Amino acid sequence: MAPPPVDVRVTRDDDGIVRVTVGGAGPDFTLAVLDVAGAVLSWSVLGDPGPPAAEIHDVGRAQQWLWAVYGERVAAAVHACATGQLAETVVPDDPTSLAADAARLGFGHWAARWWPASHLDGIPALQPDVLGLELAALTHQCQQLFDGTAGDFDGQPDACAAELIEDHRAALDPLIQWWRAASTGPAQQVERVLRLIDDAADGAGLDGPELRRLRSLLDRSSPAATTSLNPGALFARSDGYALAAGELLVTGGRLIARGSGTNDWRRYPAGLVDASENAVSWTARALGARRQFEVEVVAHSAAPTTGxxxxxxxxxxxxxxKRVALARRDDMWTGRTDLDLPPGETRPRVELGVLLPGFDPGPGPETAAERDAIRALVRRRLTAAAQPTANDALPHGSFSAPFLAEIAAATTDEDY
Known part of the structure; x- marks a missing residue:
């Protein structure tokens, strides 16, 4: 059943950019963003996955997908605003299958960038190669959104299915095993992903033993289920990451105070820090006349040890x-610095955050409520992913069925 039409506002800025506005905006970590031909599309992952908002900087290039995403009325309104016939108008969209596929692709890229993996909060990480291959399949399915040829998508970083296949081909053989073992649940989803990957690889001229095995199997009739299989076990990490109770950086000295800091996801890329609100902590100690400040930040399971x-x-x-460099130590990022504190200070007012220099968005509004809403969203998705036949349990605004990476994460045996 197609969703009902949604009214969208179409306007033209003084600088010539045409905007399609749907609802309100939110913090960047709540937005699924997709670079397409001539525009950037975005959806709020906390809202209804209806038509995207759009910032269209090249209406000519965007014409190839505008009508197919929004319908003819919105496409005509965009053209009228771009040519100066209108300054602003509100028209209903016409929901399409490409709009739904684009929303799912956008959500997949959001998950790759913002999924709040946390040992402290019990939210498992998504296996990047599994997610990457499903994104490759969706990208190929959504080729109408992009212009250019295979490997040539100037200014469209989300466009190249072939590059995604090359980067994440390590998951091809496990996905094939999953398909061959599955008789219920996501079997059709796995097969659809594999067939789209095969088609995309063939069109891009990719080769390799995994792709040849895939094509050979797809040329046969659908394989019969062999044995039951836990998809989480297929993609389990082998890095031995385990959360340990952190020890204080310095032994001895007099404890002055301790507390927690702010864990703002916008200030560093994914894969560096555990997403929990409680991941950032500090301790102030007196070491003779010195006052030393110690920082401990729980590392993401995929965080690099150097670099x-x-x-x-x-x-x-x-x-x-004051900024203090942190180093990876086991499952922690740690650092220390001397600070000037008044003699006898026992309750210093401390603001502490963690960031990657050059990635810092600067000051912004408080976003703790939105972070909590994101955690609630992914927990609902993981609950549904653990029961693939019960996808109706997903709330309105869930961007359709779970991704394969979510199903694998929901069935992992790792300790979360």
Missing amino acids: APLTAEIRVNDGPR
Whole structure:
């Protein structure tokens, strides 16, 4: 059943950009964003996955997909605003299958960038190669959104299915095993992903033993189920990451104070820090006349051990902000610095956050409520993913059925 039409506002800025507005905006980590031909599309993952908002900078290039995503009325309104016939108008969209596929592709890219994996919060990480291959399949399915040829998508970083297949081909053989073992649940979803990957690889001229095995199997009739299989076990990590109770960086000295900091997901890329609100903590100690400030940040399970200049930003008693380099130690990012505190200070007012320099968006509104809403969303999705035949349990605004990476995460045996 197609969703009902939604009214969208179409306007033209003074700089010539045509905007299609649907509802309100939110923090960037609540937005699924997709770079397409001539425009950027976005959806709120916390809202109804209806038509996307759009910022169209090249209406000519966008004409190839505008009508197919929004319908003829919105496409005509965009053209009228672009040519100066209208300054602003409100028209209903015409829901389409490409709009639904684009929303799902956008949500997949959101999951790759913002999924709040956390040992502390019990939210498992998504296996990147599984997600990457499903994104490759969806990208191929949504080729009308992009212009260019295979491997040539200037200014469209989300467009190249072939590159995704090459980057994530390590999951091809496990996906084939999943397909051959599955008799119920996501079997059709796995097969659809594999057939789209095969078609995309063939069109891009990709080759390799995994792709040849895939084609050979797809050329036969659908394989009969062999044995039951836990998809989480197929993609389990082998890095041995386990959350340990962190020890204080310094032994001895007198404890002055301790507390927690702010874990703002916007200030570092995915895969560096555990997404929990409680992942960032600090301790102030007196070591003789010195006052030392220690920082501990729970690392993401995929965090690199070297090469990432993760930094803590500290402000004490409304003083200047100071940045301290952090180093990966086991399952923690740690760092320390000397601070000037008044003699006898026992309750310093501390602001502490963690960031990757150059990735910092600067000050913004408080977003703790939106982070909680994101955690609630992914928990609902994981609950539904653990019961693939019960997808109706997903709330309105869930961007359709779980991704394969969500199903694998929901059935993992790892300790979360």
